[in-house]
Amino acid sequence: MTLQTAAKHAPVPQTPPLPQAKPESLGLSSVRLQRMSDAFKRDIDKGTIPGVTVMVARRGQIGWFDALGKQSPAASAPMAQNSIFRIFSMTKPIVSIGIMMLLEEGHFLLNDAISKFIPEFADQKVGVENNGKLDLVPLARPITIQDLLRHTSGITYDHTGNSLVQQLYQQSRLRSRKISNAEHATLVAGLPLLCQPGAEWNYSRSTDILGRIIEVVSGKSLSAFLTERILAPLQMAETAFHTGAENADRLAEPFAADPWSGDKVQLFNMLEKPVMESGGGGLVSTTMDYARFCQMLLNGGVLDGVRIIGRKTLQLMASDHLGPNVRVQGTLVPPGHSFGLGFAVRTQEGMAPFAGSLGQFFWSGMAGTFFWIDPKEDLFAVFMSQGPGQREYFRTLLRSLVYAAVE
Incomplete structure (x- = not known):
């Protein structure tokens, strides 16, 4: 067999799934997690969003992973656990x-x-x-x-x-x-x-x-560095600055016009390889790929025996780096929160309009993706959608629903 033939028949890299367990064995309520999925189904039925994926993991295992609605409003394919999303600013924590x-x-x-x-x-x-x-x-x-x-x-x-x-x-x-x-x-x-x-x-x-x-x-391109040092070691096989034509039937897409504002929605073509490898917002990914990154963060910088970042370095990143003297402009850092090195960080039990724990850290993406890491509860959640206008509403809704299910 020639090298070319071998390459043609080489297996496509797969993202290994994180282990799964029944919600109750992880201190999560399956009844309440079902209520969470039902809440998102109501929004899908109302026409607020084509579809979403939602994952909740605790104590190193996935307790809930649901794909709801349609992958794209223009096609009949259901949203899938392996649908591909533009994660926009969820690129930032990886680059950080x-x-x-x-x-x-x-x-x-x-x-x-x-x-x-x-x-x-x-x-x-x-x-x-x-x-x-x-x-x-x-x-x-x-x-x-x-x-x-x-x-x-x-x-x-x-x-x-x-x-x-x-x-x-x-x-x-x-x-x-x-x-x-x-x-x-x-x-x-x-x-x-x-x-x-x-x-x-x-x-x-x-x-x-x-x-x-x-x-x-x-001395390397950003994509080469990220692949070699983070994505390949974490086996995030489907995270990159674009995806191949063979994945055209797995792309999550938004409504052409936002259902709330009526604004036209224009997001980049995930099949097109950009020259600009945007460290601030260029990656595409899947829910499981990003979950592997989250589990590494929750583990203090290590996953499956592979250390990506030092525990104390990560602790520094997930700390308050603004203090009382830096004015926070805009609404992206919620009340009761500050910003660290690549993540927003919860600094107060109260103030925010949603539940959480001191020291949890998170970020989100402009098109509707969101994650957070809660070391105190040994929990993380990943939410994927392509609905720019609904992103802040869903971020708050998701936190309330997940924490309602924590026993």
Whole structure:
């Protein structure tokens, strides 16, 4: 058999499932978990969302894994446990783990200036609005790697507001999937910052810049680094920046128009290989793939005997890195929460409009995906959907329903 023939007949890599157990053996109520699935069925029947998957795991085993509704509103195929989703910003925790792996190898310090790796950032200015005009003022201090991880860099997103700086973002080519990570970083460095580094929490393209730093330090493309160091060791066989044509019948799709706002929904084509490997939002994945990443986090950085990140490094990442002096802009960090290095972190038992535990950490994706890790309850949950307009409603609903089932 030739090498080419062998490659043709090589088995397609499969994501091994995590072990499963009856809910009651894990301290979960099957009656209450069924109520959770029923609640999502009601929304599907109402036409709020085409379909969802929901997984709850505790004590190292899956207690509930349901696929509900349709995979795509344009086809009859039911949502499946192995449907493929755009996970958008759930890419950020994976890339944040990647940069911290390089930190653990001594390639840099958290308080290193990012201009050490991307020199264009040395000349960046802060944009201060003055009578409808933008004054450019020098940096009080450089942007650090820690700033990128905790979104205190002063970098922003073009869709989170309409300030004069964000208008410059909107007029740029930053949204193009046809530019490289290096070109993207140069474009961001050429635009003014929204505020001084360290002054505010602004959700941003910071994690895309971390992706570029991974490339500079490792000498590999972001996809090659993530595959080699995180995705392959965790056997996340279906997580990548695009998926092959053979998976065209497994893609989860949204309604063409959002059922609540009427806005047109446009998400990227998962079958198209992008030039830009967005560390902030470019990966596609499955529920089980992401569950393996979650179980590794819940285990303190290790899965099936493979250590990805040190226990103390992960503890640092899942801690409050904002404190009382950093102003949090926007609504993505809920009351009673702060932000760590790549994750939001619960800092108070109360305040938030949903149940949870001190020290739990999480993040979500713009198209409707969501996960959280609760070390105190030895629990994680993964939710996948492609419904951008319903994402905040479902995040809150899911937490209430899961915690109602914890015995």
